[in-house]
Amino acid sequence: MQFDVETAAHSEDPSVLESDSSTRDRVLQLVVAEGPISAAQLGRKLSLTAAAVRRHLDTMTEQGIVEVKNISSRSRGAGRPSRRYVISSAGQQVLGNDYLNLVHTALEVIDSRTAAPSEHPKDMGEDQAAAPERSPAAREVAREYFSQFEERYAAELQATENLDERTEKLAGFFNDHGFAGFTRLVGRDNPLLAMQSTQLCQGHCPIREIAAAHPVFCEEETKMIGRLLDVDVRRLSTQAAGAHVCTTHVPVGREKLAEERRARAEQGDQTSATAAMSGRKRIVISPRQQERLS
Secondary structure, X not given: OHHHHHHHHHXXXXXXXXXXXXHHHHHXXXXXXXXXXXXXXXXXXXXXXXXXXXXXXXXHHHXXXXXXXXEOOHHHOOOOOEEEEEEOHHHHHHOXXXXXXXXXXXXXXXXXXOOHHHOOHHHOOHHHHHOXXXXXXXXXXXXXXXXXXXXXXXXXXXXXXXXXXXXXXXXHHHHHOOOOEEEEEEOOOOOOXXXXXXXXXXXXXXXXXXXXXOOHHHHHHHHHHHHHHOOOOEEEEOXXXXXXXXXXXXXXXXXXXXXXXXXXXXXXXXXXXXXXXXXXXXXXXXXXXXXXXX
């Protein structure tokens, strides 16, 4: 009984609780940034034992902050799937909601006051009349929201020529703004450049609930990413649609291939021009022809 009392007293030591809280925050941030991730991987990155990491993961799983994904791997054969941890919907809310309920309500009120009766279908094209904008107010808000981000970082990103470096910088900017940005390299061991790409990922979305109700936020963000990277990108997944991470496909290899083709074309044009100029200058006249001309 004495042992239990001392253990309880020790567990309430403020320094111990603070240390546990700090470690748990570090575990959660890694789950957000790199999930799905295993306890062993988390332990290696944090220099902790897998058992210590699992204690925090078990607590956050019970609280509903993280959830388990059972992932099968071909290399593991027919054995049981490995456990991987990802942030849950409740965990996203723990990380912050950016006044989502207030904004969502405001958008609904604005849309209800600017509804279809005031519109004139005859003044619109057939496509517009058939499929009017579901939430014009939401699109305007989304454009304004992301335009501030774009204006802040456009110049710095445009000054970076390499697409991989631009993508990495953009991930860092997203991370600074609470989106838990990071990148994943895909197909880099493939000799075909067109198969190589980068995935721009966001482990947290501060406006996830708004984007779930108004998908135009995801659409406008994707357009912004394309403009900032100066390349056509494709959205693979969004948290608003239920994924644990927002993923955008950046065709790095395709752009490298296009650059190589442009370089070869320019080199070919220069070679042709040089040959043409050289051809005009190299006029060989025999002595007999020279006598006739003189």
